[in-house]
Amino acid sequence: MNRQPTPSALPPEDLQALHGMDGHAAAHVDLLLPDCNGVLRGKRVAFEALEKVYAAGVCLPMSLIAADIRGNTVEETGLGYDIGDEDRICRPIPGSLRPVPWSPRPALQLMLQMEDGAGGWFEAHPRRVLQRVLDRYAALGLTPVVAVELEFYLFDRLPGADGRPQPTLNASDGRRNDSTQVYSIDDLDENAAFIDGVARACRAQRIPADTAVAEYAPGQFEINLKHRADALAACDDAVLLKRVIKAVAQQQGMLASFMAKPLAGQAGSGLHLHVSLLDRDGRNLFAGEPGAGAPAPLRHAIGGLQASARDNLLLFAPHANSYRRFVANAFVPLNDSWGYNNRTVAMRIPHSDPANTRIEHRISGADANPYLVAAAVLAGMLDGIEQQLDPGPPVSGNAYEQFPMQTPHWRGAIDDFLGSAFAGRWYGESFRHVYGQQKRREMLDFHAEVSDLDYAWYLRTV
Incomplete structure (x- = not known):
């Protein structure tokens, strides 16, 4: 019994x-x-x-x-x-x-x-890596408030004739969705059974998901989580939400994918992290009076994110496919710029009332580990605050046209991480070694494979 x-x-x-x-x-x-x-x-x-x-x-x-x-x-x-x-x-x-x-x-x-x-x-457990950074905040009487946004694709459970993922069938007319209808309510209606299933599972599991939107490609969606003054819990929510989304999709005969760039020519999927910072009295240190410019803690936090971006890129873009997402004019940061209410920058200050001023960090792909993204963002912010780093002026207009385009690569990100004094100092030498070697082995194994593209380009022509 x-x-x-x-x-x-x-x-x-x-x-x-x-x-x-x-x-x-x-x-x-x-x-x-x-x-x-x-x-x-x-x-x-x-x-x-x-x-x-x-x-x-x-x-x-x-x-x-x-x-x-x-x-x-x-x-x-x-x-x-x-x-x-x-x-x-x-x-x-x-x-x-x-x-x-x-x-x-x-x-x-x-x-x-x-x-x-x-x-x-x-020390190499991702949850512990984040806790290590949070301990530094707690020692200063500071509390990060964190919210996670996750983008993903819904595909048919069966691939197309070419072996690649294909859009799901519309319930109303049986056709495959091939158009981009960003923020379309009709697309949400077409996928109501899936969205309702995710909502029910989130309620049962006490996952605070509150918004669903159709994103910038056929079959792409975003589900947002409510902000928490407990960064560990916020990342637990994100990990469990991914499990819910995949399970409900599978239950309904679909495949949910958090690949950073599943389709060439379509938008990639990101993990956007929103962060504000409270002092001991619960005041948001990033809040400022309208027209008064960015408060010093906000500026320094952004400066720290800029200074640590290269050291942390492997945490934001951990896989070979992650780097296919970094293309121009796709709402993906290709520089370390910042600005207000501007989706072409890497660190965006969303439109809000002063009390809710926050940084939206937009570099990470949806394939990244939420605990490690949060650890990297929070470490960069606090390092900038402690060193009083200056981010330069905010960007107005199209950041893609105002800054040289950066084209990051997996091998360089791995080398940068393994050699990073910042990573060793903030995350510990044990994690830097374990994670860096894990990614180096994945890279070597990935490039040892002979792909279909090799045969298409070289088999008969060389």
């Missing part, structure tokens, strides 16, 4: 979630550990094991944190054969027990974080 975990084993908020779910005693539990790529890895256990997980944790290989995008151990990180592929204890994140509403049978999910074997948290 299934046994219900006792109140002594579960935090009160998780016990409340458990009691609010019908049939929980027959559920399985997905134990979720986000890796450096933002992929959720872990175990599925029976409900009876849940109390033990809370009491003693669960063992998972240390190498999981830095598995490559295909799930392989990256030996260059030093986490594989060199240490005997050791396990580490992973413990539940209190308050993260949620139902899995799309599952055909009762199911729960629980987020984990990994220990280091010496009584602390593993």
